[in-house]
Amino acid sequence: MGNHHHHHQHSAAEHDGAAMAELLDLEAEVLHSYLSEVTAWIHELTSDLPPRRILDLGSGTGAGILTLLRRFEEADGIALDVDEHMLHRLGGKARDLGMDHRVRTVQADLDVAWPAVGTVELAWASASLHHMADPDRVLTEVFSSLRPGGLLAVLEMDSLPLPRFLPDDLGLGRPGLEARCRALLAETLADRLPHLDSGWGARLAGAGFAVEAERTFAIDLKPPLPASTGRYAQATLRRIRSGLGDRMSADDLATLDILVDDDGPGSVLRRDDLTVRATRTVWMARRP
Ligand SMILES: C[S@@+](CC[C@H](N)C(=O)[O-])C[C@H]1O[C@@H](n2cnc3c(N)ncnc32)[C@H](O)[C@@H]1O
Missing domain, CATH: 3.40.50.150 (Vaccinia Virus protein VP39)
Known part of the structure; x- marks a missing residue:
């Protein structure tokens, strides 16, 4: 065991x-x-x-x-x-x-x-x-x-190393998902990386x-941005998902799952409104 x-x-x-x-x-x-x-x-x-x-x-x-x-x-x-x-x-x-x-x-x-x-x-x-x-x-x-x-x-x-990719209103879940992720991340990073x-x-x-x-x-x-932008957003959001997942609401987790999915229609690999x-x-x- x-x-x-x-x-x-x-x-x-x-x-x-x-x-x-x-x-x-x-x-x-x-x-x-x-x-x-x-x-x-x-x-x-x-x-x-x-x-x-x-x-x-x-x-x-x-x-x-x-x-x-x-x-x-x-x-x-x-x-x-x-x-x-x-x-x-x-x-x-x-x-x-x-x-x-x-x-x-x-x-x-x-x-x-x-x-x-x-x-x-x-x-x-x-x-x-x-x-x-x-x-x-x-x-x-x-x-x-x-x-x-x-x-x-x-x-x-x-103090926040990750870029912003998403519009405030994704047309999916409660608006402001990325802002809520960033606020959570700021809290954990203040402890983990004090020299940022x-x-x-x-x-x-x-x-x-x-x-x-x-x-x-x-x-x-x-x-319009190249396809690598979607893969970069996906990798970043997956990292957030694994690092902060236990502190997010079930609602936001469900939205994040749709965004980081490889295939679904809501995947960041398919969105044409990503920014960096x-x-x-x-x-x-x-x-x-
Ligand atoms: C965020 S990454 C940046 C990597 C690269 N400079 C770039 O811009 O893509 C930070 C890097 O610092 C390395 N690193 C962290 N602490 C270190 C240490 N004590 N000694 C040597 N390298 C370290 C990590 O392994 C990681 O590769």
Whole structure:
């Protein structure tokens, strides 16, 4: 009985990891114009010291490092993450793109110790610093691994990481479903991820960086949108369903089930009124 239970938990965690990796890939696809705007901006800021080595902290499945390596054709990359599943998937994508000789994956838990990654000219941390137990310590380590004149780009989100996809009135269930989900999520995240939206500019300055710019991107994609938008909305709403399901009303759960279904007529895969609305902020920080 005990063993069975254990096995069950293990595969649920694995499934969760795979679902998260899928979600990150879809996010990269849907938000590609934001990502390429940010890398173009980095390109301008690094003209004096073009990066030869780029470090991606909490790389996930490689949205950042693979975009950067396309932008900086002379550079090699290091993708660092605690999660082997993510890195494995990143390796597969790098191979598909013919870039595997340019990217090295390093499995390391930054809450435990900083790995030996050497010196880099460019570091990138997208939606990863808020996961760290002690982001200030990590920022100090990044500072030490940058060459003087090198740049760190921090991409973070406000207190609610998930985009808004749905109209208030879905023509199904009680209006305001997404707003109610977001309110519940805000409550749980305040406990689980206390560093979300925690004043990264001041933290960067505290670690010795000169903060050269802070820019907020209001992402607002409107229909008609490509099919990947529906899959991204589905993956996000499924994550909400599994994380918050026990705190939602039976009514809202039933509506959510219709939305995340693969086949039904009410599925987000079929809706033509989806949007993607999200706020992201980027800090460009230089090691003097
Ligand atoms: C929200 S994902 C962002 C992934 C990627 N940067 C992107 O923008 O698509 C956060 C990533 O940080 C990684 N991470 C969280 N805590 C970490 C730690 N202590 N050390 C290393 N990586 C960590 C997670 O495994 C995950 O891949």
